[in-house]
Amino acid sequence: MEKIILASGSPRRKELLEQAGIPFEVLVSDAEEIITKSEPGEIVEELSWRKSELVARKYPGHTVLGADTIVVLDNRVLGKPEDKEDARQMLRTLQGRTHQVYTGVTLMRSDKIHSFHEKTDVAVYPMTEEEIEDYVQSGDPLDKAGAYGIQGSFAAYIKGICGDYYNVVGLPIGRVYQELKNF
Numbered sequence: 169m170e171k172i173i174l175a176s177g178s179p180r181r182k183e184l185l186e187q188a189g190i191p192f193e194v195l196v197s198d199a200e201e202i203i204t205k206s207e208p209g210e211i212v213e214e215l216s217w218r219k220s221e222l223v224a225r226k227y228p229g230h231t232v233l234g235a236d237t238i239v240v241l242d243n244r245v246l247g248k249p250e251d252k253e254d255a256r257q258m259l260r261t262l263q264g265r266t267h268q269v270y271t272g273v274t275l276m277r278s279d280k281i282h283s284f285h286e287k288t289d290v291a292v293y294p295m296t297e298e299e300i301e302d303y304v305q306s307g308d309p310l311d312k313a314g315a316y317g318i319q320g321s322f323a324a325y326i327k328g329i330c331g332d333y334y335n336v337v338g339l340p341i342g343r344v345y346q347e348l349k350n351f
Contacts, residue, residue: 169189169190169191169348169349170191170231171191171192171193172185172190172193172230172231172232172233172348173180173192173195173223173227173230173232173233174192174193174194174195174230174233175195175196175197175199175219175220175222175224175232175234175235176194176196176219176224176232176233176235177196177221178232178235178338178339179285179339180237180319180337180338181295181339182194182236183347184334184337184338184339184341185217185339185341185344187256187341188341188344188345189322190344190348191350192233194221194328195220195221195226195227196198196224196231197218197220197234198222199218199219199221199222199313200218201210201215201236202220203215208238208240208245208268208270208287208330209270209272209285209287210248210348211245211270211271211272212236212237212238212270212271212313213236213272213273213283213285213287214272215234215236215272216234216235216236216272216273216283216295217234217236217272217274217276217283218234219235219236219274220232220233220234220274220275220276220281221234221274221276223310224276224277226251226276226319228278229277229278229348231275231276231351232274232275232276232277232308233273233274233275233344233348233349234273234274234294234332235270235271235273235338235339236272236273237269237271237272237276237313237335237338237339238270238297238313239268239269239310239313239314240260240267240270241262241265241267241268242266242340244251246258246261246262246267246313246314246315246349247311247313247347248310248311248312248313248315249310249315251310252304254315255304255309255310255315256300256301256304256308257318258316259295259300259304259309259315260300262292262314262315262316263292263293263294263295263300263325264290264292264293264294264314265291265292266290266291266292267289268287268288268289269287269288269290269291269294269313269331269335269336270285270286270287270312270335271285271286271335271338271339271340272284272285273343273344273347275347275348275351277351278291278335279287279302280351282351284343284346285332286331286332286335286349287335287345288317288330288331288332288333288335288336289329289330290326290328290330290333290336291319291326291327291328292325292326293325293326293327295325303321303322303325306321308320308321308322309322314341317335317337318336318337319337323349328335
């Protein structure tokens with residue numbers, strides 16, 4: 169498989185590409201996260217397209233992969249928390265409920281563009297205020313959509329998922345691999 173350019177600085181996306189044996193280099197996109205869509209799947213596809221497009225313009229002829237992940241609860245998008253209090257609020261709303269995680273991916277090379285998204289339902293066990301506070305103080309939720317990372321200590325609060333686990337981590341790597349084979 170040819171080397172791709174990952175238009176993201178996410179350590180989780182890097183780990184997943186390495187795990188799947190996909191050769192890549194990182195060129196972080198500094199595209200503005202402007203949202204003009206309203207449906208979650210369309211939002212993440214639009215954001216992933218913006219990231220890919222900015223890097224692809226600079227490196228024509230290379231395959232660029234852009235991705236973006238959002239957490240949605242009751243049709244409300246929960247991005248990365250602004251601070252610890254925002255993280256606490258997000259975790260309070262997610263605990264004891266089921267929400268959706270959407271990841272959009274765009275593959276781009278010259279004039280060829282392919283965008284898609286995956287959705288995974290995630291059920292979270294009820295959490296006490298002390299558990300929420302301990303998790304927030306760990307610092308883990310501050311750089312993650314929805315204020316949690318399923319692959320870390322927050323795993324203790326995951327009741328179950330319906331869909332792709334890796335989508336929740338930040339990249340539906342199996343689908344990405346299959347799409348790259350046909351791109």
